[in-house]
Amino acid sequence: MAGILLSHTEKVYITHGVKNEYRSDGRSNIDYRPMELETDVVSHASGSARLRLANTDILVGVKTEIDVPKPDKPGLGKIEFFVDCSANATPEFEGRGGEQLANSISNIMLRAYQSAQAFNLKQLCIFEGKQCWKLYIDILILECGGNLCDAVSLAVKAALFNTRIPFVKAALMDGGNVDLQLSDDPFDSKWLDVGSAPLLVTLCRIGEKCVVDPTAEEESCSLVSLIVGVTGNPKYYNDYEDEEELPAFEAKCSVISMHGPGSVSPQNLRDAINQGIIAAVCLDEALGKTLFRERRDTEQFKRHSYGFLK
């Protein structure tokens, strides 16, 4: 992480605080810091979102392209994650300095989105075996203030929620090649179904306990962190008339991974996974409600666009 220098005493202070469920900014161990989220901030992208979690600033743009599906998965679309660590965040990222961090984040995102229960690639299919949509999810890290993975996963879900895919007006078969005609009207398009997209929760082991949403200072006190990806509840992302018709929802883990040079005891691991799922479910509900409210405001022309000017 970007040059945080802590003395031994400061580290002891943080560790003891966590032990007693007090953190230096007044949160408990499962609280998140306040976040700011805005969707539709980049007009050149099909969908975009900007998330600011304390000092962490993430901008995500989703671009769509027509591609040919893989021969062994003819009915599925494609998805690609690209993370760019901007040098704005820290001079260490200049040139290719941020590549390692970027790769590790894009890898874990890809793993989290791999299961069809997390994100169904069938909705990106246009013409089985011939044409499909390819989503380029470009993640730009503008500032690092700890807890990158969580912020990235939230911003990605928000950007996907904001993504519209144009309808296909006509398809011409021409000797085995498909020629598609897309609708020109930006409103003649469908929203992506992202209700079940996973959110990542980083649990930082400090002493014997785990904290959610660590600050950069807390991250430097911890040797190991656990990342848990939990699928979302579609209920919060759709406007269902009758909520009882919905199938029972159960949060599932789509990815678990450990980072850092330390190790954890089995009991710690179990507690951490449980804690992560609880945190993710709360987070998912809050995100879904926020996004839904924003979409409604946009439709009723009530929304102000702030971007970076706020």
Place this chain on the structure above:
Amino acid sequence: MATLRVMDSFLMPGPDLLSSQGLRLDGRRPNELRRIRCKLGVFTQPDGSAYLEQGNTKVLAAVYGPHQASKSKSSTEAVVVNCQYSMATFSTGERKNRPRGDRKSLEMSLHLRQALTAAIKTELYPRSQIDIYIEVLQADGGAYCASVNAATLALVDAGVPLRAYVCACTASMAWHGGSPAPLLDVGHVEEAAGGVVLTVASLPSTGSIALLEMSHRLHSDYFENVLSRALQGCRDIEVILDKAVRDHLAEGWTKQDVVTV
């Protein structure tokens, strides 16, 4: 005169950039800038940062330093100005594969460095280095100008001593009713139409030019015309930037008071 007319049309191929009413493709008058909105101090970690939006072109700038220079770059005479220009992969209509490292962004980095070195009082910090990072979030023509203007604001925010504001502006050439009408602040559509684009970075209050670059062909008779239009644009931008800086400082004072109370 008639022969000259023929020459003009020969010199200026391509579509008409001005309508019969004398308005441009996006509805602006020839001497009108796009709307500039900006904010200083968007981020906390860099020493100075700024966001600037010029029409649909949106740019973020961050400044780190002055700090000790790395050994290979260090100079005993003056501060080393290190610039990196990078474009978000989703910033253009077609997706970019790489945010930086291609020829265009390297060239842009060099040009930025040239313009900003002219403005910074480099002799004050020997053996040091100032890093200026530009991130283009959305490119809609004139990304270089927006970058220079944003970098100026970020430098002011970082408290780096400057000789003067350095402002950049583009100008192009169009014809209205047979008479030359230079266009100020060229947008992406006008750029793509294939007209001449003159980019000027200048220090308006000292009246000096830091960088001058032109693409395509322009008859030397009209050069003066286009240049003066671009310089006028720089002066206009300086006023806007100055106002932004003053507003930011005034706001900053009140904010600080609240914190101390």
Place this chain on the structure above:
Amino acid sequence: MPLDYKRFNGPEDSVSYKRFTADYLKSYDELHSELIDETGHRKDGRAMDEARPMYVRGNFVSQAKGSSYIEMRGTKVVCSVFDPREIVHQNEFSTVGLLFCEVKFAPFACKRQRQSHVPDSEEKALSVALRKAVGPTVCCQLFANFQIDIFVYIIESDGSCLAAAITAAGLALANAAVPMFDVVTASSVAIIGDKIFIDPTEDEEHLAMISPDTNTNHGVITMARLNGLMQIADFRQIGSLDIECILKVTDILEQECQKVFPKIQKTLVGYVKNGIMEQKRLSEEGKAREAKLKDKMLEWRSSIVNNSV
């Protein structure tokens, strides 16, 4: 991706003929039913909770400081570890030692597709995973600004490659006498619905990764464990699993890792014994040589004394 121009590469948009063979066109359900026979045994005759027999040995590569070979039927892995060496081309002094891991598949390792000579994304991901799993067990603070190279070569791959690679790397590190906190062993599990496949083969892993659209569990979990310290060094899950399943599998994996542990221990103890014997032999030989030398010396000295007299 750069192509291997020494071979005939076929047209760019060509598709392997295997895609149209009967095996390939099987549906998910067919594949699923094939995994288990009527008696509840797997394709290769194992019970669900039975790991493949494992063959372990060290000192496999003579040029390496430490090395190991692990074979679990169709999965064969070689690992070699080299002496710590100073990190070159680094701007900053690093206060802890670094590990460099590289996992490579042999060109003929996989059933599905031949691997090319450039590292692909799977190899890169495995390398990173290996580094994360082995990292906690090596005493990195003892060799500041030095790095240890760990190379894993997968000769044949039939599922549970990562687990085999981690176990092999742990053994090779110990074999190379790198200071370590503990022996690391790993094990993996594939989950399809309510069935848990311990030590899965390639087919089982493959099927666990693709999911039916229903709400069933599916996924692969690999765990690396420090057995003496009872700590978990790495835990990787992929797929979609509910919490009860994960907790259950965590217990199973712990036991599985524990089962592998004695084999590694035995091998290592064997090498230590051999080492001690060797040393004893060497020191005895040395002593004998020294005694001989002494005798010679006395002889020589007395001859000088005699001569001078």
